[in-house]
Amino acid sequence: MSEAYVHDRETALVSDELGAYDRALDGAIAVAALNFVLGLATLVGALGPETSGVALTDVMLAVSAAGVGGVGLVAACAVLNVVEIPSRRIRGLGVGLVGGVILLTVFSTVPGVDMQTLMGVVLLFDGLAVGFAGIASRAGLVDTEPNASAGALAGLLFGAIGFVLGIALNGIVFGGTLPVVVVGTGLAVMLAAATVLPREDLGSTLPVALVVSLLGLVVASSVVDPGWSSIPAEPMNGGLTGSVVVSLFVMLGSLLAGWAAAKSRARYGARGRQYGSFLVIYLNAAMTVVVMVSIVAFVTVRGLDYTVHGFTIGALSGLVVLSPFLVAALAYARRPAGAADWHGGVRETVRVLPLAVVGAVAALLVSLVVRGEPFVHQFTYTIMENRQERTLETALTVTPELTVGTLVVATPSVVLFAYFFRKYGSLAGVGRTFDRQPTVQRALGGSVAATVVLAVVLLLGGSQPFGLGLGGTLGFGAVVITSAAACVLSLVAVSGLLAGNGSRARRARHNAQFVKVGLFGALGLLAGAVVLQPTTGTTPSIAGLDLLPASAILATVAGLSVAALATMARRATGTSDAEQRLTRRLLAEEIRLGLAGATGFVVLLAGHVATTDAPFSVAGLTLSDGGTLSWPMVLFSSIPLGAEPGGILPAVVGTVWIVVGASLFAIPLGVGAAVFLTEYAERGRFTALVEITTNALWSTPSVVFGLFGAAFLLPRLGDTPSLMAAMITLGFMLLPLVLITAREAIKSVPNEYRDASAALGVNKWxxxxxxxxxxxxxxVITGVILGVGRIAGETAPLILVLGVGDAGQPVDVLGGFRLMASPPFVYNEALLEASKALPKQVWAVIAAGVSGSPSKGWSTALLLLTVVLSFYLIGILTRRHFRRKLDYE
Amino acid sequence: MGDSLIRTVRRSIDRFTRATWALVVGTVSHILGSLVTLPCRVGQWLVALPGRIGAGLIGLPGRIWRWLVGARRVFVGTDPTPGEALVGLSSFVTIVGVGYTFLGPNELVVYPLVGFMLTVTVGWWTHQARVAKILTAVATVGTVLTVGFITYFLFQSAWPAVEAHGLALAALPQAPNGAVRWFFWLDAVLPVTGGETAWDPRSGVVSLLPAIWATVLVTIIAGLVAAPLGLAGALFIAEIASESVREIVKPAVEILAGIPSIVYGFIGFQVLNGFVQDAFLDAGASFFIAGAVVGLMALPTVVSVSEDALSSVPDSMSDGAIAMGATEWQTMKSISIPAAFSGISAAVILGLGRAIGETMAVAAIMSAGTGFARPLYDVFDQGVTLTSRIATSYGSASAGTIDVLFVAGVMLFVIVAAISVLAQYIERRMERKLTGER
Incomplete structure (x- = not known):
């Protein structure tokens, strides 16, 4: 529907007069909703239908406190005009809810009243209210506009309800003495007739009133109580218990009463039907969200204790991990502010809130370091082990250590580098080009390539190929020279901002090429050196300080200085004329370039420490391979029984590799095929066929892919289940999704783009x-992320093609590569071994039956859920981000 | 008063009868009509068949020629320079070599692969446009071949079991008292396993019939859960929700689809099985719980596909209804849903396909059961579906049993593929109807 008509809805909800009729029906709807929730709580076992006395009063007090509090806050906001609630119906619902819960709480103090009676009485009240509403309307006491009949759809619905109720009542009230079909059909016909034949106001209220009051009577009179049970005549494996029947009756009755009351409240007719059906549809949507949230919350609650058992982190590691959040919070806070009204103030507070939180956490971490005392949060929890409950004691610890692990540094730095590099556009053609700039750039590229070639030679032939001490001489020299050159280049970048005349901004703009070549050159050279150094078997150092990491640190400082100087220059530049604004934009580019350079150098530093295993300290801060992050559940391999819980590192590593392998297989293939089908192939039978088959492939059950992998891949990959087979099998699963989404994305690029490009004489490719x-x-990215999320949690194919794997040792894919003189030349043992994977680990707990450890299962399920849902969350957010951008462009 | 009531009743009955009558007559005549024309259509098809086969055979060389011309256009283009022709030919030869060696002498696959990579690397510098086109074409052919391979290898691996067991794959297990039960006339047609169990590979009993029935049962329950809730959810997202509410509900539904099936299964295994024991006096696992969980998992498919269908109804149609003074609900009920009806049914069908193929949740919730549910409709019994039969038996199966599991896989593959194709056909027809032939 066009957006232009949407306003209609708002005005439709406002009605001027509010009589007793309306108040009563609003109240009926509100308590029906409340009753539905109570019935649901009884069904899932949160409340017992036999709860009575003080316990019941307590429950009802809590419910009424919640109701009064919720409605009260909304009402207060409405009175203060903070939020607008123009709809009288919503106001009426609020009043009805408050009145209802208070009355029910009072009623619950009556001796002998239990939960079941309470719910039954509410049903009775609802039934009576609906019935009176119908009669009042028929008698012309209120002004309504009913149709001639409630309609065949409602008739069918009530016929079905009557049939089921007839059978149920036959079993409950008469003990199954009458023939089932007769009672069922009789009631069905009666209800259907009572719905269809009279005018709408009676037809849609009287049957409801009848059914709901009947249900209310059955529930309230304890004909069915929790001790009651029914097993069907022909022995089935199950039957119905009283509490289930009670809660189902309550839920059904509340739904019907709510629907009919809503219909009556909106004066029947077209509007009445709309209110009634919308109520049901809204309820359904709300339930969907509630189910989603409760599944995630449930798994979290069950698995969290076990997952974080023994979690320890150093303060510096914490600060490093915090850095991407700092940048994200900054980016969030820098978004354009809203209008300067009251809402604008709230919005601004919300905007800076994340930044404040990051600052607070950072300050807390720093205070730990200053005080030198660790922060310890101790707690205990119980697990089931061999069907025995066992209490475990553990703690969350933040130590004041100033050591940080390579992985902890590398991950946020890579994220930040990618972020800044993406934000950085280009500095091409800015300022003056210096003499022989192309030559210098080419020479830098050449030397990086030469370093990498040398590294490959040394890697293949050892550090002394053909008996020549190349590693000790040539390699050593190359590392020394490249490190020194990188230092010089980074200093050139800084000096570009300092040297020359005129204002700082003018210098920065004038010497932009120096900054660019300096930082990028240093990055390239250092990257080459980091690759080269471990293959040479030497560590060049000056006065005990390793040369390579020292130059990386120096370059990091240089990158930060570039960013700082450019920021200062930018602040000093006004925004008065176009020239200044252009300068500001160019300086912003330089800031991003500096930050990208700094984070890149940090990544290289971490890479150096990781490859050489030599910790590096500067100014009391240490970067080492071990690090100070200890997370037994995720970072440890399996721990034998009886020890501390945890240890699924092999599964985590296995899942990571499977996802990486599947993506490497499927993304190029899928995107390539999408490009061909959309850009090159003529639309015809072939493309239609491919479309149909890919769609069919997308809905093919995952276990069938597993069978295919077992029949097709395993014989070709050494006849044993292996990591490689799992990668390719899941790659096959990912392929159709990538293809479909990539095709959609390419198709949605407007043809004007292609035409404009073709008009410039550019060829097709x-x-x-x-x-x-x-x-x-x-x-494409969105589709890929969602698809990867889907395959990361896939289990069935893994059962068939992944094998069992070693619980004590994660697969070592990077270290598994071997080069050989005979085919297939490159060989990787690790890829052809069985492995663990997160989803299979959960399945293992299920397959172990009663001897499995449920706590470990919940914890693994939580980790799996976290991994998969992060993919989904990132995918959904990316999509929203890009869609907004498209909308506003 | 009395008169008017009688008149109202009479008018209502009158109208109701007439509407029902029209509906019945319409349906019956439609069915009869198609029944009458069916022999004619079959005959027509049969008569035309030899001609069509002949035409296909005659046209075959032409088609092959067209394919070759197409391949030539992709690999070398219409007017190639010598270098371009070299790159094209070299990559063609090497990629065909890769395909051949991969399927045949597997250990030699490296040589043509390295050749192809070299060609492509060199070609990328010299003739980038050509190489890009070749690469994308190779990717396309690779994708199409994947589908072909899946079909071929599944059928090939399943065939030995069909040969070895034949109809015994659908043998009926006996009831406790020795009689064959339930399947009214089927027991006259199908063999009998000779025992109460239908799955005991060690004694050669490998009937898949109970698994098929279990799949049907789970799918029915899942459909009952997913179809109405999914339709209501789609209506909410497509027609009712405001922009900001949609931004919450739609991702929530997507996340519901994103939760891995093994997590659903674990919750079912740990929590819901206990719940059903308490609340429904059940012995443990049940079709009821498995079906409900699978229905929840199929819900997002139903919601998103029917939402697409509802959104593809042109705004002008519903705007017209609103302009006539209809309420939103009337517009939905009388315009949007009927117009999108085929799309919605496609959504439900796809949801059922998802439910049929769901493996881990079912395997985690019910892992035992070797016969039919007793009685057949007993939703509180447990049994193994086609998918969970594969997942739970594969690890410990002998070679002969694995072939039987492949038969189950072929069934799933064929059914789900047919469902997908059917749903696409319906969707396409609806699209054509709504947008008009262009």
């Missing part, structure tokens, strides 16, 4: 590469 693909990238 250039157009695809530089116009179509960049425009389609957001869609």
């Amino acid at each position: 250039e157009t695809v590469r530089s116009v179509v693909l960049p425009a389609a990238v957001p869609g």
Whole structure:
């Protein structure tokens, strides 16, 4: 529907007069909703239908406190005009809810009243209210506009309800003495007739009143109580218990009463039907969200204690991990502010809130370091082990250590580098080009390539190939020279901002090429050196300080200085004329370049420490391979029984590799095929066929993919289940999704783009590469992320093709590569071994039956859920981000 | 008063009868009509068949020629320079070599692969546009071949079991008192396992019939859960919700789809099985719980596909209804849902396909049961579905049993593929109807 008509809804909800009729029906709807929730709580066992006395009063007090509090806050906001609630119906519902819960709480103090009676009485009240509403309308006491009949749809619905109720009542009230079909059909016909034949106001209220009051009587009179049970005549494996019947009756009755009351409240007719059905549809949507949230929350609650058992982190590691959040909070806070009204103030507070939180956490971590005392939060929890309950004691600890692990440094730095590098556009053609700039750039590229070639030679032939001490001489020299050159280059970048005349901004703009070549050159050279150094078997150092990491630190400082100087220059630049604004934009580019450089150097530093295993300290801060993050559940391999819980590192590593392998297999293939089908192939039978088959492939059950992998891949990969087979099998699963989403994304690029490019004389491939693909990238990325999320949790194919794997040792894929002189030349043992994976680990707990450890299962399920849902969350957020951008462009 | 009541009743009955009558007559005549024309249509098809086969055979060389021309256009283009032709030919030869060696002498696959990579790397510098086109074409052919391979290898692996067991794959287990039960006339047609169990590979009993029935049962329950809730959810998202509410509900539904099936299964195994024991006096696992959980998992499919269908109804149609003074609900009921009806049914069908193929949740909730549910409709019994039969038996199965599992896999593959194709056909027809032939 067009948006233009949406306003209609708001006005439709406002009605001027509010009589007793309306008040009573609003109250009926409100308590019906409340009763539905109570019935649901009884069904899932949160409340017992036999709860009575003080316990019941307590429950009802809590419910009424919640109701009064919720409605009260909304009402207060409405009175203060903070939120607008123009709809009288919503006001009426609020009043009805408050009145209802208070009355029920009072009623619950009556001796002998239990939960069941309470719910039954509410049903009775609802039934009576609906019935009176119908009669009042028929008698012309209120002004309504009913149709001639409630309609065949409602008639069918009530016929079905009557049939089921007839059978149920036959079993409950008469003990099954009458023939089932007769009672069922009789009641069905009666109810259907009573619905269809009279005018709508009676037809849609009297049957409801009848049914709901009947249900209320059955529930309130304890004909069915929790001790009651029914087993069908022909022995089935189950039957119905009283508490289930009671809660189902209550839920059904509340739903019917709510629907009919809503219909009556909106004066029947077209509007009445709309209110009634919308109530049900809204309820359904709310239930969907509630189910989703409760599943996630349930798994979290069950698994969290075990997952975080023994979690310890150093303060510096915490600060490093915090850095991407700092940047994200900054980016959030920098969003354009809203209008300067009251809402604007709230919005601004919300905008800076994340930044404040990051600052608070950082300050707390720093205070730990200053005080030198660890922060310890101790707690205990119980697990089931061999069907025995066992209490475990553990603690969350933050130590004041100033050591940080390579992985902890590398991950946030890579994220930040990617972020800044993506934000950085280009500095091409800015300022003056210095003499022989192309030559210098080419020479830098050449030397990086030469370093990498040398590294490959040394890697293949050992550090002394053909008996020549190349590693000790040539390699050593190369490392020393590249490190020194990187130092010089980074200093050149800084000096570009300092040297020359004129204002700082003018210098920065004038010497932009120095900054660019300096930082990028240093990054390239240092990357080459980091690759080269471990293959040489030497560590060049000056006065005990390793040369390579020292130059990386120096370059990091240089990158930060570039950013700082450019920021200062930018602050000093006004915004009065176009020239100044241009300068400001160019300086912003330089700031991002500096930050990208700094984070890149940190990544290289971490890479150096990781490859050489030599910790590096500067100014009391240590970067080492071990680090200070200890997380037994995720970072330890399996721990034998009886010891501390935890240890699923092999599964985590296995899942990571499977996802990486599947993506490497499926993404190029899928995107390539999408490009061909959309850009090159003529639309015809072939493309239609491919479309149909890919869609069919997408809905093919995952276990069938597993069978295919077992029949097709395993014989070709050494006849044993292996990591490689799992990667390719899941790659096959990912392929159709990537293909479909990539095609959609490429198709949605407007044809004007292609035409404009073609009009400039650009050939087809250039157009695809530089116009179509960049425009389609957001869609492709979103599809890929969602698809990867789906396969990360896939279990069934893994059962067939992954094998069992070693619980004590994660697969070592990177270290498993071997080069050979005979085919297949490259060989990786680890890829052809069985492995663990997160989803299979959960399945293992289930397959172990009663001897499995449920706590470990919950914890693994929580980790799996976290991994998968992060993919989904990132995918959904990316999509929203890009869609907004498209909307506003 | 009395008169008017009688008149109202009479009018209502009158109208109701007439509407029902029209509906019945319409349906019956439609069915009869198609029944009458069916022999004619079959005959037509049969008569035309030899001609069509002949035409296909005659056209085959032409088609092959067209394919070759197409391949030539992709690999070398219409007017190639010598270098371009070299790159194209070299990559063609090497990629065909890769395909051949991968399927045949597996250990030699490296040589053509390295050749192809070299060609492509060199070609990327010299003739980028050509190489890009070749690469994308190779990716397309690879994707199509995947589908072909899946079909071929599944059928090939399943065939030995069909040969070895034949109809015994659908043998009926006996009831405790020795009689064959339930399947009214089927027991006259199908063999009998000779015992109460239908799955005992060691004694050669490998009937898949109970698993098929279990799949049907789970799918029915799942459909009962997913179809109405899914339709209501789709209506909410497509027609009712405001922009900001949609931004919450839609991701929530997507996340519901994203929760891995093993997590659903674990919750079912740990919590719901206990719940059903307390609340429904059940012995443990049950079709009821498995079906409900699978229905929840199929819900997002139903919601998102029917939401697409509802959103594809042109705004002008519903705007017209609103302009006539209809309420939103009337518009939905009388315009949007009927117009999108085929799309919604496609959504439900796809949801059922998802339910049929769901493996881990079912396997985690019910892992035992070797016969039919007793009685057949007993939703509190437990049994193994086709998917969970594969997942739970594969690890410990002998070679002969694995072939039987492949038969189950082929069934799933064929059914779900047919469902997908059917749903796509319905969707396409609806799209054509709504947008008009263009």
